[in-house]
Amino acid sequence: xxxxxxxxLIVLPxxxxxxxxxxxxxxxxxxxxxAAAWCTFAIALTLITQxxxxxxxxxxxxxxxxxxxxxxxxxxxxxxxxxxxxxxGALVLSYAPxxxxxxxxxxxxxxxxxxxxxxxxxxxxxxxxGDLFNVFVFLxxxxxxxxxxxxxxxxxxxxxAALQYLILGSIGATFILIGIGLLYQMxxxxxxxDIASRLDTHHGPRxxxxxxxxxxxxxxxxxxxxxxxxxxxxxxxxxxxxxxxxIAATSTKVSVYAFARVVFGIFTPDFAFEQxxxxxxxxxxxxxxxxxxxxxxxxxxxxxRMLAFSSVAQIGYMLLGISMANQSGLTAGIIHxxxxxxIKGGLFMVAGCFALxxxxxxxSDWQGAGRTMPWTSFAWVVGGLGLIGVxxxxxxxxxxxxxxxxxxxxxxxxxxxxxxxxxLALVYIWRVVESLYFAETSQRAADAVDAPLxxxxxxxxxxxxxxxxxxxxxxxxxxxxxxxxxxLGAPTP
Amino acid sequence: MxxxxxxxxxxxxxxxxxxxxxxxxxxxxxxxxxxxxxxxxFQTSVFLLYITMGRINGGTAPIIPAVVADxxxxxxxxxxxxxxxxxGHSLHETADELIYSNPLPSVLMLTAIxxxxxxxxxxxxxxxxxxxxxxxxxxxxxxxLDRYS
Amino acid sequence: MTTxxxxxxVTKLLIPYILLFxxxxxxxxxxxxxxxxxxxxxxxxxxxxxxxxxxxxxxxxVAPPRTIERLMALGVLIYAGTxxxxxxxxxxxxxxxxxxxxxxxxxxxxxxxxxxxxxEAGVGVxxxxxxxxxxYAFAGRNSVE
Numbered sequence: 001x002x003x004x005x006x007x008x009l010i011v012l013p014x015x016x017x018x019x020x021x022x023x024x025x026x027x028x029x030x031x032x033x034x035a036a037a038w039c040t041f042a043i044a045l046t047l048i049t050q051x052x053x054x055x056x057x058x059x060x061x062x063x064x065x066x067x068x069x070x071x072x073x074x075x076x077x078x079x080x081x082x083x084x085x086x087x088x089g090a091l092v093l094s095y096a097p098x099x100x101x102x103x104x105x106x107x108x109x110x111x112x113x114x115x116x117x118x119x120x121x122x123x124x125x126x127x128x129x130g131d132l133f134n135v136f137v138f139l140x141x142x143x144x145x146x147x148x149x150x151x152x153x154x155x156x157x158x159x160x161a162a163l164q165y166l167i168l169g170s171i172g173a174t175f176i177l178i179g180i181g182l183l184y185q186m187x188x189x190x191x192x193x194d195i196a197s198r199l200d201t202h203h204g205p206r207x208x209x210x211x212x213x214x215x216x217x218x219x220x221x222x223x224x225x226x227x228x229x230x231x232x233x234x235x236x237x238x239x240x241x242x243x244x245x246x247i248a249a250t251s252t253k254v255s256v257y258a259f260a261r262v263v264f265g266i267f268t269p270d271f272a273f274e275q276x277x278x279x280x281x282x283x284x285x286x287x288x289x290x291x292x293x294x295x296x297x298x299x300x301x302x303x304x305r306m307l308a309f310s311s312v313a314q315i316g317y318m319l320l321g322i323s324m325a326n327q328s329g330l331t332a333g334i335i336h337x338x339x340x341x342x343i344k345g346g347l348f349m350v351a352g353c354f355a356l357x358x359x360x361x362x363x364s365d366w367q368g369a370g371r372t373m374p375w376t377s378f379a380w381v382v383g384g385l386g387l388i389g390v391x392x393x394x395x396x397x398x399x400x401x402x403x404x405x406x407x408x409x410x411x412x413x414x415x416x417x418x419x420x421x422x423x424l425a426l427v428y429i430w431r432v433v434e435s436l437y438f439a440e441t442s443q444r445a446a447d448a449v450d451a452p453l454x455x456x457x458x459x460x461x462x463x464x465x466x467x468x469x470x471x472x473x474x475x476x477x478x479x480x481x482x483x484x485x486x487x488l489g490a491p492t493p
Numbered sequence: 494m495x496x497x498x499x500x501x502x503x504x505x506x507x508x509x510x511x512x513x514x515x516x517x518x519x520x521x522x523x524x525x526x527x528x529x530x531x532x533x534x535f536q537t538s539v540f541l542l543y544i545t546m547g548r549i550n551g552g553t554a555p556i557i558p559a560v561v562a563d564x565x566x567x568x569x570x571x572x573x574x575x576x577x578x579x580x581g582h583s584l585h586e587t588a589d590e591l592i593y594s595n596p597l598p599s600v601l602m603l604t605a606i607x608x609x610x611x612x613x614x615x616x617x618x619x620x621x622x623x624x625x626x627x628x629x630x631x632x633x634x635x636x637x638l639d640r641y642s
Numbered sequence: 643m644t645t646x647x648x649x650x651x652v653t654k655l656l657i658p659y660i661l662l663f664x665x666x667x668x669x670x671x672x673x674x675x676x677x678x679x680x681x682x683x684x685x686x687x688x689x690x691x692x693x694x695x696x697x698x699x700x701x702x703x704v705a706p707p708r709t710i711e712r713l714m715a716l717g718v719l720i721y722a723g724t725x726x727x728x729x730x731x732x733x734x735x736x737x738x739x740x741x742x743x744x745x746x747x748x749x750x751x752x753x754x755x756x757x758x759x760x761x762e763a764g765v766g767v768x769x770x771x772x773x774x775x776x777x778y779a780f781a782g783r784n785s786v787e
Contacts, residue, residue: 024708
């Protein structure tokens with residue numbers, strides 16, 4: 001059975017989704033979904049251990065040999081991304097019941113769990129597959145289910161936010177589809193490794209350039225890179241808390257993963273960065289994005305919206321790392337994907353706890369909650385320290401690596417700007433901390449109590465992970481640096 | 494580029510025309526229904542792009558004709574030489590001469606069409622809900638309503 | 643619902659053929675153009691036509707929403723279950739060769755044929771029910787004015 005783990009990772013949540021619909025009872029559906037999610041995490045954990053021990057795992061669907069059949073490949077990069085996607089997926093699901101009970105009508109709960117499982121299937125599928133068209137299909141599975149999940153939000157703006165995301169997301173997906181089509185036209189294959197070996201990136205036709213442009217823009221929309229991030233704040237703000245936790249922690253990171261795969265696995269950094277100097281463009285966009293959105297975040301009163309803008313900024317850091325295109329930069333970018341998933345997931349979970357108890361995510365309603373909800377508030381402080389990048393937290397590790405990478409590549413302005421931008425994070429995190437601890441207690445906060453244990457425990461696991469991986473850096477670092485060398489040593493003909 | 498080349502690429506011109514039309518509608522329209530229609534036109538252009546690249550001049554549908562399939566089923570490898578008469582020979586020739594169009598792009602598009610349907614259905618469902626909430630499907634009016642609420 | 647007799651009579655005449663055609667496309671999909679997706683859409687169009695002419699309650703008594711919802715899930719399970727079955731039989735996921743059997747081989751499809759048959763059946767069930775569900779979702783809404 002252990003040979004089949006790469007496919008079981010995808011099929012398990014895929015089966016859990018219809019089972020949830022079939023039973024139709026919210027409690028049974030929850031048990032099914034939860035069991036599937038944790039099993040998926042266990043599989044991901046096993047896979048990554050196997051990969052670090054004995055190299056990449058290939059699995060041919062239907063026993064059709066690649067490039068004719070669809071091949072699933074788990075290497076250290078995809079394994080790493082799968083690991084935290086599955087882990088956070090399971091953790092958020094454990095945290096979910098009290099929160100969705102308050103935010104989603106009970107008759108829809110089993111559908112919620114089914115859609116959640118589908119979203120997880122899509123995200124894991126993007127990581128697992130080695131087939132470019134499959135990437136598109138899984139991207140759409142995850143996107144479609146996230147549009148549906150976002151539209152479940154309580155606010156009447158939720159459907160509009162979901163629709164705006166849907167329109168932009170579909171444009172992005174169609175761009176990706178065009179890019180894949182042109183690649184197929186040139187090479188006659190859809191297997192990523194096979195495309196890479198057939199593509200002559202030095203003397204190729206102009207179609208290659210067009211295809212690369214379409215893929216890049218499409219994936220940038222999905223990643224919410226700075227000028228194309230318009231869908232993200234609304235979607236994150238109006239989605240139910242649980243959905244925001246999951247999507248914010250995983251979805252954009254998986255798109256970053258897909259982007260890295262396309263750039264490094266198919267087109268080679270030489271084509272993208274040397275011939276096209278995409279790295280300069282990306283770096284500038286990333287830096288403008290970091291500053292623009294961080295400053296916007298400072299002026300937000302809605303905490304979820306604030307965190308959403310901060311997410312756009314953090315995507316900028318990942319892109320910075322990737323666009324350096326060397327071992328240290330990539331390692332930093334990849335490790336930041338992991339750390340940011342933990343931090344942003346954790347912070348949104350805290351926001352979800354407040355939303356449950358205070359019924360609001362507006363800063364003015366949170367005032368003084370530090371006294372009545374001490375545990376929840378403390379979690380925010382720790383998560384916030386991680387986001388700023390204070391030593392001994394995971395955020396520090398990735399920022400430090402990015403900084404050293406920038407210095408190594410002699411990108412001094414980038415290094416200086418990165419340090420400055422961390423100060424901006426300090427400002428908006430501090431605004432919340434100040435309201436929590438030093439402001440007059442608001443009406444709502446006065447008679448609030450700490451969030452229920454079922455929510456606090458998963459929150460603290462994630463928040464604790466920020467501290468653990470801030471000190472025990474070797475595990476994620478080894479994985480990330482191995483992933484980076486896999487990417488850089490990606491099959492070049 | 495001679496005029497024949499330009500005209501010869503007519504399928505791509507159609508694709509580009511549809512693509513731009515659809516894309517323009519999506520970004521220029523504030524009516525939500527109309528932007529979904531634009532999105533559909535945009536997606537359809539991509540379906541055409543794929544299908545047109547799978548087509549081979551003189552190619553048939555990629556289904557093995559019954560005659561050839563039967564010949565394969567009945568021809569035993571052992572006595573293949575013995576019956577290699579004129580009839581068998583012509584069969585082999587027809588099998589070799591047949592050119593099949595590439596089925597893969599069409600299959601891929603079947604999947605993309607399903608994705609497109611799902612997107613459209615979901616989008617329309619959302620629009621129905623938006624209309625129930627706001628009583629309009631004009632995006633600027635909705636934003637206006639939100640500002641004063 | 644409507645009192646137009648021509649539409650009602652023509653619909654009643656048409657629906658059996660629509661359903662029959664759907665099944666033809668479904669089962670002929672193993673040998674030629676066709677398959678679960680197309681068949682599912684055609685079958686659902688039969689149901690939707692019935693609903694359009696005779697009203698939502700009539701079609702919902704034929705195909706209750708909850709049943710349709712279950713069928714939606716069942717189709718996916720048939721698909722995924724085929725894959726799991728091939729794993730259990732010792733093959734790779736969706737490796738239909740593992741489904742080779744000798745149980746009345748001339749009457750029951752075997753191997754690749756059986757595999758694609760099951761998968762297409764799953765697709766057909768899901769597509770039929772999803773299309774019907776979409777119709778229900780829109781038709782069940784009260785108009786707002």
